Amino acid sequence: MSTTQAQPQQGQHPYDKGPFGWLRALGPGGRRAFGGAFGGYALDSYDFFTLPLTMVAISAYFGLDTGQTGLLTTVTLVVSAVGGAFAGVLADRIGRVRALMITVGTYAVFTVLCGFAPNYETLLVLRALQGLGFGGEWAVGAILVAEYASARHRGRTLGAVQSAWAAGWALAVIVYTLVFQYVDADTAWRVMFWTGALPALLLVYVRRNVSDAPEATEQRLATARTTSGGATFAAIFRGPLLRTTLFAVLLSTGVQGGYYTLATWVPTFLKSERHLTVVGTGGYLTFLISGAFIGYLTGGYLTDRLGRKKNIALFAVLSALCIVLYTHLPSGANTLLLVLGFPLGFCMSAIFSGFGSYLSELYPTAVRGSGQGFTYNTGRAVGAFFPTLVGYLADSWGVGGALVFGAVGYAIAGLALLGLPETRGQELL
Numbered sequence: 001m002s003t004t005q006a007q008p009q010q011g012q013h014p015y016d017k018g019p020f021g022w023l024r025a026l027g028p029g030g031r032r033a034f035g036g037a038f039g040g041y042a043l044d045s046y047d048f049f050t051l052p053l054t055m056v057a058i059s060a061y062f063g064l065d066t067g068q069t070g071l072l073t074t075v076t077l078v079v080s081a082v083g084g085a086f087a088g089v090l091a092d093r094i095g096r097v098r099a100l101m102i103t104v105g106t107y108a109v110f111t112v113l114c115g116f117a118p119n120y121e122t123l124l125v126l127r128a129l130q131g132l133g134f135g136g137e138w139a140v141g142a143i144l145v146a147e148y149a150s151a152r153h154r155g156r157t158l159g160a161v162q163s164a165w166a167a168g169w170a171l172a173v174i175v176y177t178l179v180f181q182y183v184d185a186d187t188a189w190r191v192m193f194w195t196g197a198l199p200a201l202l203l204v205y206v207r208r209n210v211s212d213a214p215e216a217t218e219q220r221l222a223t224a225r226t227t228s229g230g231a232t233f234a235a236i237f238r239g240p241l242l243r244t245t246l247f248a249v250l251l252s253t254g255v256q257g258g259y260y261t262l263a264t265w266v267p268t269f270l271k272s273e274r275h276l277t278v279v280g281t282g283g284y285l286t287f288l289i290s291g292a293f294i295g296y297l298t299g300g301y302l303t304d305r306l307g308r309k310k311n312i313a314l315f316a317v318l319s320a321l322c323i324v325l326y327t328h329l330p331s332g333a334n335t336l337l338l339v340l341g342f343p344l345g346f347c348m349s350a351i352f353s354g355f356g357s358y359l360s361e362l363y364p365t366a367v368r369g370s371g372q373g374f375t376y377n378t379g380r381a382v383g384a385f386f387p388t389l390v391g392y393l394a395d396s397w398g399v400g401g402a403l404v405f406g407a408v409g410y411a412i413a414g415l416a417l418l419g420l421p422e423t424r425g426q427e428l429l
Contacts, residue, residue: 021153022149022153022156022157022160023157023160025149025150025152025153026145026148026149026157027148029148029211029213029214030145030148030149030213032209032210032211033097033144033145033148033210033211033213034145034148034157034160034161035205035209035210036097036100036141036144036202036205036206036209036210037100037141037142037144037145037161037164038160038161038164038167039164039202039205039206040100040103040104040137040141040164040199040202040206041137041138041141041161041162041164041165041168042164042165042167042168042171043104043108043168043198043199043202044104044107044134044137044138044165044168044199045164045165045166045167045168045169045172046168046169046171046172046195046196046198047107047108047111047130047134047168047196047199048076048134048168048263049168049169049172049173049263050111050114050172050176050192050193050195050196051072051073051076051127052073052263052266053172053173053176053192054176054188054189054192054193055069055072057180057185057186057188057189058072058123058189060185061185061186061189062119062120062123064120066391066392067388067391067392068120068391069391070387070388070389070390070391070392071124071388071391072123072124072127073260073384073387073388074384074385074387074388075124075127075128075131075384076127076128076130076131076134076384077131077256077260077380077381077383077384077387078128078131078381078384079128079129079131079132079135079381080131080132080134080135080136080377080380080381080384081135081374081377081378081380081381081382082131082132082135082377083103083106083131083132083133083134083135083136083377084135084136084138084139084373084374084376084377084378084380085135085233085370085373085374085377085378086132086136086373087099087102087103087135087136087137087139087140087369087373088136088139088140088369088370088371088372088373088374089233089369089370089373090102090136090140090369091139091140091143091369091373092220092366092367092368092369092370095212095217095220096140096143096144096147096212096213096369097144097206097210097211097212099136099140099369100137100140100141100144100206100210101203101206101207102133102136103132103133103134103135103136103137103140104133104137104199104202104203104206105133105199105200105203106129106130106132106133106136107130107131107132107133107134107137107196107199108133108196108197108198108199108200109133110126110127110129110130110132110133111130111193111196111197112193112194112196112197113126113193114126114127114130114193114196115189115190115191115192115193115194115196116190135373135377135380136373136377138356138376139359139369139372139373139376139377140369140373141161142158142161142355142356142359142360142372143360143368143369143372144210144212144213145157145158145161145356146158146356146357146360146361146428147212147213147215147216147360147365147368147428148213149357151425151426151427151428152304152425153304154304154357154360154361155300155301155302155303155304155308155311155353155354155357155424156297156300156301156303156304157300157357158300158353158354158355158356158357158360159296159297159299159300159301159303159353159354159356159357160296160297160300161356162296162299162300162349162352162353162355162356163293163296163297163300163349165292165296165349165352166289166290166292166293166295166296166345166349167293169289169292170286170289170293172192173285173286173289175192175195176192179191179192179195216365216428219365219366220365220366233367233370233374235366235367235370236363236367236370236371236374241363241367241371243419244362244363244371244420245371245374245375246419247416247418247419247420248359248362248371248375248379248416248420249374249375249378249379249382250379250412250413250415250416250419251312251375251379251413251416251417251420252355252375252376252377252378252379252380252383253378253379253382253383253409253412253413253416254316254379254383254409254410254411254412254413254414254415254416255312255316255351255352255355255379255383255409255410255413256379256380256383256384256409257382257383257384257385257386257406257408257409257412258319258320258323258348258383258386258406258407258408258409258410258413259348259352259383259406259409260380260383260384260386260387261386261387261390261405261406261409262323262344262348262406266285266288285341287338287339287341287342287345288341288342288344288345289345290342290345291341291342291343291344291345291346291347291349292345292346292348292349293345293349294346295315295345295346295347295348295349295350295353296349296350296352296353297353298346298350298353299311299315299349299350299351299352299353299354300353300354302314302350302353303353303354303357303358303424304424307422307424308354308357308358308361308422308423308424309417309420309422311350311351311353311354312351312354312358312413312417313414313417315347315348315350315351316351316410316411316413316414317410317414318343318347319344319347319348319351319407319410320407320410320411322340322343322344322347322348323344323404323406323407324404324407325340326340326341326344327404328404351410351413355376357423358423359371359372359375359376360372360428361423361426361428362420362421362423365428368428383409386405386406386408386409389405390405390406393405
């Protein structure tokens with residue numbers, strides 16, 4: 001096993017308690033790391049959502065069909081597997097903070113370049129390269145914070161980091177609404193990509209203020225000294241870690257297949273089948289994003305209370321049910337569609353809250369970056385084919401009908417849990 005059962009915590013201090021006890025317990029260095037990881041993931045989300053929000057405009061500009069449009073998301077997510085695995089290995093070799101800066105810089109540069117794409121083929125390549133940084137940021141940032149957090153608070157702490165995704169999504173919707181109101185659609189989608197330069201500001205903060213957790217760094221360097229350069233990437237495919245890696249990939253595939261199906265196609269569904277305007281779409285997405293933000297925080301709390309596996313299983317079932325309801329409301333029931341966006345966003349985000357802590361706890365310090373980076377992003381890459389499949393099915397089923405395919409992903413996630421251990425309350429080694 002990669003972790004050991006935590007000993008009963010004696011003499012817990014008052015600052016550990018209350019709704020923000022998890023944040024106080026991180027200490028000054030941990031709180032700075034939290035700020036860097038939160039900012040990195042929020043801007044990662046912002047840069048990702050520049051595509052789903054502008055897909056209708058991009059499709060019209062280049063004359064694309066739904067399959068070609070869906071492929072733009074798929075290549076991002078597929079290449080993110082390479083970026084995530086590479087960033088994980090890099091984090092184990094050169095440290096978490098330095099790897100974090102490289103991933104943030106990479107996704108920022110290629111997002112901006114997407115705005116200059118002269119044709120579909122160039123945009124496809126640039127979007128794929130953006131996936132290199134996009135894939136690595138979450139895994140590295142989550143590990144950085146997990147190594148500061150105590151076993152008692154790790155689920156809530158990583159759930160709070162995960163909530164940055166909703167914050168970045170909300171910022172993207174606000175900017176999208178403003179840009180598309182005042183700029184012609186043929187130029188507006190380019191402007192959205194150009195605003196992807198925002199993460200450059202975060203690099204200044206991280207470079208000046210954030211450092212790796214001292215104890216985890218000491219363990220990582222000690223392993224490097226005793227194993228002639230450190231543990232290798234191949235270690236996650238040997239011994240008991242092989243089973244862990246295979247089932248963790250399956251879990252990540254299911255959850256992210258379901259999630260990215262919705263994240264990619266709901267804006268198009270609202271416009272093409274519900275005939276909403278730009279402002280109307282923004283209003284509906286507000287409910288979805290608000291639910292997502294609260295879902296991340298609630299899921300973080302529940303993953304510490306219920307356990308990692310029970311939290312994921314609960315919200316896998318609820319997410320699948322919400323997808324079916326959301327996409328099968330009768331025409332004209334747009335008020336109900338608006339309201340149902342909140343529980344949909346809540347459930348499909350709460351399931352993610354335990355991921356950062358769970359994957360970190362499944363691997364020892366020496367290969368934690370490699371294990372988490374590979375499993376999370378390989379699952380993301382395989383799950384990326386869900387949006388493309390929806391794109392092709394939409395031609396015959398309609399976008400709403402095809403979106404139901406996302407529920408299959410959550411069923412896969414439930415099955416994957418059968419092969420993984422529960423890690424709640426376990427210390428990192």
